[in-house]
Amino acid sequence: MHHIISIKEITREEIDEILDRASAIDQGAFDPDALKRKILAILFFEPSTRTQMSFASAMLRLGGKVINLGSVETSSIVKGETLADTISVVSGYADAIVLRHPKEGAARLASEFSTVPVINAGDGAGQHPSQTLLDLFTIRQSMPLDGIDVGFLGDLRYGRTAHSLAVALSRYGVRIHTITPKGLELPPSLTDDLLDGGTEIVVHEHLEDIISELDVLYVTRIQRERFPDPGAYASIASGYRVTPEVLTDVSDRFILMHPLPRVDEIDTRVDALSCARYFQQARNGVPVRMAMLQKVLS
Amino acid sequence: MKGKPEDGLLISPIRNGTVIDHIDAGEGLSVLRILGIIGRTTEALSVATNVESRQMGRKDIVKIENRELLKEEVDRISLIAPKASINIIRNFHVERKIGVEIPSEVIGVIRCPNPGCISNANEPIDSSFACQPRGYRCRYCETLITRDIASYII
Numbered sequence: 169m170h171h172i173i174s175i176k177e178i179t180r181e182e183i184d185e186i187l188d189r190a191s192a193i194d195q196g197a198f199d200p201d202a203l204k205r206k207i208l209a210i211l212f213f214e215p216s217t218r219t220q221m222s223f224a225s226a227m228l229r230l231g232g233k234v235i236n237l238g239s240v241e242t243s244s245i246v247k248g249e250t251l252a253d254t255i256s257v258v259s260g261y262a263d264a265i266v267l268r269h270p271k272e273g274a275a276r277l278a279s280e281f282s283t284v285p286v287i288n289a290g291d292g293a294g295q296h297p298s299q300t301l302l303d304l305f306t307i308r309q310s311m312p313l314d315g316i317d318v319g320f321l322g323d324l325r326y327g328r329t330a331h332s333l334a335v336a337l338s339r340y341g342v343r344i345h346t347i348t349p350k351g352l353e354l355p356p357s358l359t360d361d362l363l364d365g366g367t368e369i370v371v372h373e374h375l376e377d378i379i380s381e382l383d384v385l386y387v388t389r390i391q392r393e394r395f396p397d398p399g400a401y402a403s404i405a406s407g408y409r410v411t412p413e414v415l416t417d418v419s420d421r422f423i424l425m426h427p428l429p430r431v432d433e434i435d436t437r438v439d440a441l442s443c444a445r446y447f448q449q450a451r452n453g454v455p456v457r458m459a460m461l462q463k464v465l466s
Numbered sequence: 467m468k469g470k471p472e473d474g475l476l477i478s479p480i481r482n483g484t485v486i487d488h489i490d491a492g493e494g495l496s497v498l499r500i501l502g503i504i505g506r507t508t509e510a511l512s513v514a515t516n517v518e519s520r521q522m523g524r525k526d527i528v529k530i531e532n533r534e535l536l537k538e539e540v541d542r543i544s545l546i547a548p549k550a551s552i553n554i555i556r557n558f559h560v561e562r563k564i565g566v567e568i569p570s571e572v573i574g575v576i577r578c579p580n581p582g583c584i585s586n587a588n589e590p591i592d593s594s595f596a597c598q599p600r601g602y603r604c605r606y607c608e609t610l611i612t613r614d615i616a617s618y619i620i
């Protein structure tokens with residue numbers, strides 16, 4: 169039985185296999201009845217409408233069916249049932265489970281109690297492998313992953329999408345550049361993991377110092393809650409804002425990514441530039457999730 | 467335990483039981499805690515702390531009468547006293563010496579420091595940590611404990 173829980177335990181070969189399959193699917197090369205008569209249980213213990221819709225769409229496009237937990241408030245969870253019990257029951261109703269849960273490690277626990285494959289669709293501040301795979305897929309649509317220069321801008325301390333992507337990219341000999349406000353740097357344990365894996369990390373103070381050498385810039389939101397003083401937040405956030413002016417010297421193959429939703433960290437004038445890939449990135453969620461479902465269900 | 471005068475002054479030999487020697491200085495009480503010996507106990511115990519040691523500078527020694535440690539108890543001790551040596555004593559003689567081995571996985575012994583971790587929620591699972599070169603990594607949330615492991619012992 170094959171679960172997809174954490175990007176850390178997915179090998180480069182498995183990543184390539186999923187991305188290759190997603191490419192074929194994206195070009196229309198898939199069997200619309202591939203998962204006919206299969207049922208996917210979507211268990212979301214915290215709202216994330218888009219991820220949920222994207223998984224449901226992926227399942228339906230492959231001819232499968234979807235059942236849903238419904239609202240957490242009306243189900244038995246509020247009565248104090250353990251996640252372990254919920255998973256034991258639900259794995260009897262479906263052929264695979266997609267789980268989103270506010271506690272870190274919830275998907276690992278689910279995989280221990282489930283009799284069917286579990287896909288992690290985000291567990292608290294932990295892992296969210298489908299986001300990472302669609303991020304990789306988006307980069308690969310523009311350039312090969314090997315040896316590229318990827319910049320991460322914004323909140324790298326709490327930004328889990330950036331953490332997982334950095335870990336995945338470390339399998340491809342990528343050089344990582346970080347541009348963060350003070351206090352929102354990569355966590356030391358992650359930095360150590362990346363360095364142990366032979367990844368080069370370069371820390372920059374200003375985006376202008378490095379932007380012309382980057383192949384990819386991955387922007388994450390700096391959350392207001394991280395700063396007790398609203399004035400401090402405003403001045404810091406504006407210093408990390410991406411505008412058309414900042415992007416004047418970028419290389420020909422440069423792309424700009426963001427996991428969305430954005431607030432104001434990317435100027436909407438940037439949307440019209442050919443390097444802006446964040447809406448494409450969001451669309452890529454469906455073919456990548458179709459490839460993931462096929463991997464665990466067939 | 468004859469011929470070891472440096473111990474003898476502080477703690478007298480025991481007839482039957484376990485002597486845990488070469489504990490990192492100051493960790494003797496943590497060793498007791500990890501063995502579940504806290505507060506009221508019927509075991510006859512002696513703990514010597516900050517004893518001079520040729521190998522270690524200073525060390526702690528714990529002696530527990532009438533109790534022979536089990537393998538998993540010995541493994542737990544490795545968390546905080548990786549250099550410890552354990553002697554099972556019968557009738558004043560060292561019956562068996564057990565070296566401490568660092569297990570690859572530690573289950574149900576330490577609590578995850580991450581309050582958002584599912585292993586701290588009300589679920590029917592034990593905490594589980596993988597022993598890695600830089601510390602102990604939670605199987606669930608992947609938090610890495612790099613120091614002060616004794617304070618996370620359940």
Ligand SMILES: [Zn+2]
Pocket residue numbers: 273578579580583584585604605606607608609
């Ligand atoms: Zn944990």
